[in-house]
Amino acid sequence: MLYAVLFRMPAAEYVPYLAISLIIWQAIAAFLQDACTALSGAGPVIRQIAMPVTVHVLRCLLRNALYAAHSLPLIPVVFAVFGIWPGAGAVAALAGIPLFAVAGFASALALGILCARFRDIPPIVGNLTQLAFFLTPVLWLPEMLPPEALPWLPLNPFYALLETVRAPLLGLAAGPELWAAAIGWTTVLAAGAWLLFVRYRGRVPYWV
Numbered sequence: 001m002l003y004a005v006l007f008r009m010p011a012a013e014y015v016p017y018l019a020i021s022l023i024i025w026q027a028i029a030a031f032l033q034d035a036c037t038a039l040s041g042a043g044p045v046i047r048q049i050a051m052p053v054t055v056h057v058l059r060c061l062l063r064n065a066l067y068a069a070h071s072l073p074l075i076p077v078v079f080a081v082f083g084i085w086p087g088a089g090a091v092a093a094l095a096g097i098p099l100f101a102v103a104g105f106a107s108a109l110a111l112g113i114l115c116a117r118f119r120d121i122p123p124i125v126g127n128l129t130q131l132a133f134f135l136t137p138v139l140w141l142p143e144m145l146p147p148e149a150l151p152w153l154p155l156n157p158f159y160a161l162l163e164t165v166r167a168p169l170l171g172l173a174a175g176p177e178l179w180a181a182a183i184g185w186t187t188v189l190a191a192g193a194w195l196l197f198v199r200y201r202g203r204v205p206y207w208v
Contacts, residue, residue: 003139012082019078020166021138027068028158029129031104032111034060036122039112043208053204054197057108061101075169086171096164096174096182103161103186106193113196116207132158154181161185 004014038060039053079085115121136158154160160181167174
């Protein structure tokens with residue numbers, strides 16, 4: 001309510017936007033921190049039982065998906081409180097979930113390998129995530145930026161992925177440039193994670 005006043009916006013518009021943004025962002029931030037220990041935290045199992053390291057990455061992904069699912073019911077509660085509903089277009093938010101799943105798996109695989117080798121990376125990830133929170137439209141709206149800055153927003157991978165789910169839930173449509181950016185960033189992330197996996201998967205048991 002305070003930020004709605006500060007941004008001179010009706011609470012019925014800003015609070016649902018903020019609720020959806022914070023719920024998704026908290027899920028992203030918690031997942032990135034957990035992903036740092038996806039492999040090192042499973043060190044005893046990796047050393048004793050021969051199984052693909054991707055199993056532990058999938059466990060991390062599923063665990064955080066279940067955590068996030070506990071917060072999702074808050075979104076319809078906020079909608080009910082303010083008497084709004086996004087309509088049938090909200091179903092389009094489901095299209096962004098596969099992108100989140102692929103990006104999440106790739107992130108956990110890459111961070112799991114890197115953090116198993118370099119144990120000082122998790123605090124760096126936490127600090128960068130906090131910085132990304134302020135650089136991503138979570139508390140503030142994209143429309144608050146100068147018009148010349150708006151075309152650069154899709155270069156923020158967090159914004160591109162976030163908007164594929166948030167926009168439909170707000171009754172809006174994510175533009176093709178946002179979908180292209182989200183798919184592009186996910187592809188780059190998946191390619192980088194795959195290269196790390198192919199190059200270093202045999203060393204993971206020695207690092208954990």
